[in-house]
Amino acid sequence: MIVLKAAQQQLLAALQSVAGIVERRHTLPILANVLVRKSGETIEFTTSDLEIQVRTSATLGGDAGTFSTTVGARKLIDILRTLPAEQPVSLTANGNKLTLQGGKSRFTLQTLPSDDFPLVNEAVDFGPAFSVPQKTLKHLIDQVHFAMAVHDIRYYLNGILFVAEGRTLTLVATDGSRLALAQAQLEADIPKQEVILPRKTVLELMRLLKDGKTAEGEEDAQIEMRFAGNQAKFSFSGMEFVTKLVEGKYPDYNRVIPKNHKNIITLGRAPLLASLQRAAILTSEKFKGVRVNIDPGTLRIASSNAEQEEAKEELEIDYDGPAIEIGFNVTYLMDALGNMGQEMVRLEMHDGSSAALITIPDDNGFKYVVMPMRI
DSSP states (O other): EEEEEEEEEHHHHHHOOOOOOOOOOOOOGGGGGEEEEEEEEEEEEEESSSEEEEEEEOOOOOOOSSSEEEEEHHHHHHHHHOOTTTTTEEEEEETTEEEEETTTTTEEEEEGGGGGSSSOOOOOOOOOOOOEEEHHHHHHHHHHHSSSSSOSSSSSGEEEEEEEEEEEEEEEEEESEEEEEEEEEEEEEEEEEEEEEEEHHHHHHHHHHOOOOOSSSBBOOOOEEEEEESSSEEEEEEEEEEEEEESSSSOOHHSOOOOSEEEEEEEEEEHHHHHHHHHHSOOOTTOOEEEEEETEEEEEEEOOOOOOOEEEEEEEEOOOOOOOOEEHHHHHEEEHHOOOOOEEEEEEEEEEEEEEEETTTTEEEEEEEEEEOOO
């Protein structure tokens, strides 16, 4: 049976959209495979790592009828990548083998039975669905993902908190030393739903989400979200993405965000980021600390290391408040500034020993809290 017959780039695009979660090494060999299901004209590709399941469908020609099998996802993609983009390719089933043919190249691949593929059991208690443009969600994730913890014993920090309530969608990430919050408006009122998406899910969504329009003149491509007690489900661009959630109680992020700071500086994001990047070169590898001195009219950044090398940077600012000296992990500042696209940023501080708040002028939807460090 000819399972499909299409241009190389069509098949490769469909497979790459689902293959991001596939681990090269797994205790279950079948999880290295992609589940291929054909029904009439439509063919479905599904991958899973037992925590996340991604599915997409496409019309890729071939014989009519029903067929299903599983085949090594990475091998198939690696072979397709070596073929020319316009090359017509075909997949033919013969017993427990699949043959991929393109031009005069021919590859015979081993398969495993589709019945053995462990599909995720979808939850039955999903809350009401709501949608935002894909580029909106991508932008929100970009603004906060860098503040997620990595392999923290407080497992609930190894992900992003999603809160849909009323007409607001809020994303929060923290590793205990810093906290990033980003918000967007929803088109409809939503009863409060709160879930923690795992780190791997977040990174995969970032890879898959589009940040442009679907086609000339059309509305922005949407992503539909539904949350259950132990699962989240996303539908977008012909794809279905189901993921387990991180269990646990997320910290009360509102208590962490400083309020009523009196010392406020508004300055250019790019010049500040460039100064920090230069100062970071001579920081200690281990501590990455920079000292920031704020005086009327001037912001100074200084760094040094164990070799007694030092860097000094100076920026002119519009500020006439008290002098403040404060230390920061420079990576924390660069992460936030590097993931923002705005021209101006606002620094709000109380003194040298309190958390600083970075916001965007004229945009209340983004807040970044960073704890000071002793230099």
